[in-house]
Amino acid sequence: MRDTRESRLLLVLLIAIAFALITVDIRAGEASPVDGARRAAAAVFGPVEKGVATAVDPVANAIGAVRDSDERHNRITALERENTALKIKLGSDDRTRSRIHELDEMLKRAGTGQYGIKGAEVIGIGAAQGFSWTVTIDAGSKDGIERDMTVLNGDGLVGRVATVGPDTATVVLANDPGFTVGTRLEKSGELGFATGQGDRALSVQMLNGRAKISPGDRLVTFGSRANKPFVPGVPIGEVVKVDPSGGDLTRTVWVRPFVGFSRLDIVGVVVMPPREDPRDAVLPPKPEPPKPTPTVTVTVTPSPSASVSGKPADE
16 A cells, blocks of 8 residues: 555554454443454454364364363362363373363362353454453353353453354453452451452452452452352462551452463363352362471581690699
């Protein structure tokens, strides 16, 4: 295209229309008039993304082995069997060993929390459909995925399902600036709301300005009405900084998320919530502080038979 006045005007017009659509989309929320177009885009481009990811990654199909882990009866035993089968299928190279470890941890979290999950693989990243921090997964409505389902991995909360196509879904991540989730503090049960801050720590507004909070305290999801978009008990992160209360009704703390959003690979979408709130059960045990190494003190006592000059006494 030539750099003419008309082309510049066209470019400015297109940018203005794009910003207008983004503003309308954000303000309208679930009733967004562009939601239909977004679903249509997911339906068209989703299979392409999924096909490319499958061709590049020969072990992608093995992830499907954990997609039927939502039956309640003997859930943990079934997950262990599936995990063993996956280990056999995936082989033993370094990347595969890392993915097996991710599966192990995710299945443990799902089993402990009694979450019914559908396993999926991250096949795309970026703001492809109007969100700032998103990933695309290779599971969609054909796999029972619906909008506003909780997404987790072996470390904790990944995000929530935002858009669903037949074969893929878009997940908005917990560090997205527009992401908010209700939180509950470990042990004390103090409530708050966590908001994403991009590549920085999550900002959590505690409802009780006088709550006793210290660095190292951990938070989990509080849960939503009807368990959408969040089921309870999913680990969120660890407090790294506590702002002074200053007598305000609320208090801000900063939380480092457990999940590494820049290295997401295998995730689980919660398709069946737990019967009971797992509270703090899904959090891993805190590591015990290292025991101090005992010190040995050696005292040297001079021999009583030695003279002051150091010569033998009989000289």
